[in-house]
Amino acid sequence: MLNWLAIPTTLMPFIIFLMRVTDMSLDTLRVLFVIRGRKPLAWIMGFFQSALWVVAITSVLSNLDNLWNVIGYAGGFATGNVVGMLIEERLAIGHGHLRIISPHRGKAIAEAIRDAGYAATELPGRGKDGTVSVISCSVKRRDIDNVQRGIYTIDPEAFVTVTDIRPLHRGYWRA
Helix, strand or coil, X not given: CHHHHCCCCCCHHHHHHHHHHHHHHHHHHXXXXXXXXXXXXXXXXXXXXXXXXXXXXXXXXXXXXXXXHHHHHHHHHHHHHHHXXXXXXXXXXXXXXXXXXXXCCHHHHHXXXXXXCCCCEEEXXXXXXXXXXXXXXXXXXXXXXXXXXXXXXXXXXXXXXXXEECCCCCCCCCC
């Protein structure tokens, strides 16, 4: 497929590897954009991802006698998944919903979240060892680590779960 570039056979496995890393990174991001409802970005990622895939797979299938091409393809696939995940973590696009369960410091946690500019909803709950506070809070994904650090500073024993969400535009949202 890439013969028109006159690429040496010894370089093909590395080029295939790089194409697959790029292709799978784009694919990972595309899936995340689809989940988050970002249609234009999902389309762009899908277009370039599929074009790279066609070139990479054609290069492998036209030279099946070269085991290194197959290894480059498989290695690029595996590496591209991880690279795509790392890129997505850095971009931190979207929102997360934190559910915090605290047996003793729920009110202080909710106040700290509010003081940081986020909405927090407190609910009473009953756990294995008695009453607990359940605090519900939605924040931008890039802010989750900061909010969690604040929570654990107040209550190191707090139980925190995070769920990806697509927010509706009602209630209080920090812009």
